[in-house]
Amino acid sequence: MKQIDVCFTPELLHLHQVENSIVVVVDIFRATSCMVTAFAYGVSKILPVATLAECRKYQEMGYLTAAERDGLKPDGFELDNSPFSYMTEQVAGATIAVTTTNGTLAITRSRAAVKVLVGAFLNLGAMADYLRNQQYDILVLCAGWRGKPNLEDTLFAGALVERLQEDFLILEDSPLMALRQYQQAKDNLLGYVANSSHVRRLQRLGIQKDIPYCLQADLYDVLPVLRGNVLVRM
């Protein structure tokens, strides 16, 4: 039987066999929540890039660009890392080059997988429905924060494990821990993450309205998938 596993941070990805798995990359605050929102608002393609310099290069080539470092937008980019910045007609049909502190790295490191999908609470239901019928193992890759595990990505992993636990085996402790953390949290996700390092960081930066938005489940029927170097809607 197929199994579902969780990797708490890209720093542990070398311990997993991504070659035989579908990888679901998650960076709840806020890269993958942005990407799901972007496709829901009509973005055509998203190109995840590693560095600010690379992102500027694509800007010169005419791409829209989005950038974030440590929660803030560096000067000279059109979009920041807030899902609300994608809720505009400007993005419909656009190709956007994106670089963020954690999320884009997690995507680029997963390229050897059978398939790389972008997950968030916003598309949790669509993701679960799609994965349920797949014949491969699933690995949820949490983007974490600078290599360390974080609470909100772990909670998403647990939510996905909960929805798929009838269809996939839980053989490792990481998915078990994520599942139980989510079960403890799910009746009050917002309260549960209130003391987390990332929520405090976002609150210091004055962008706390993104937090409840990114914790909403099943808002969009969107499945971003990596094709070559580019994310597109499935």
Place this chain on the structure above:
Amino acid sequence: MKQIDVCFTPELLHLHQVENSIVVVVDIFRATSCMVTAFAYGVSKILPVATLAECRKYQEMGYLTAAERDGLKPDGFELDNSPFSYMTEQVAGATIAVTTTNGTLAITRSRAAVKVLVGAFLNLGAMADYLRNQQYDILVLCAGWRGKPNLEDTLFAGALVERLQEDFLILEDSPLMALRQYQQAKDNLLGYVANSSHVRRLQRLGIQKDIPYCLQADLYDVLPVLRGNVLVRM
């Protein structure tokens, strides 16, 4: 104020500043539970070594030896990795060379710390009482399983965080996750770990009696500490 942090596996240790911290190494099933038991039964010194070959070298020099790989004792060593094997007069006053799959590695990787202590549920209370008055940050290093996080070491980390949360700041998500996992588990630790990968592994090997033993809190007033390359009782 001082902080308490948790590292879920030695694979993430490079993300932490051990130089300014007291590191508490934990490998509940079963290396550090064995070490605490060994000192409680009068062992004089424990020498953690990385390889079986190294362990055999110390055997030739007259040391008692204990070894474990994948839960089992390789041929030719006196003691295995069960705490019950230390409950004998044979060990009183002895120096024992020990090598295990995960626990000894976690200890040797922590050598740069201010101090390296060995923790288990068995000495949880003594550990908390000692640490409460220390002036350094604390890092709980979970040995995990082959580089991946595991449930039981995370639960110990959470138990220690709970006992020290009035005296140390929780600034990172890892100690918060460990604390909440422990709070969910503490009324029935044995039931909570029943589905974990390690418990299933130990049950397959027929050594399940070690499990409830290793989950008992505050059995011994023993604090093993690393001095040079050797663990001694503080």
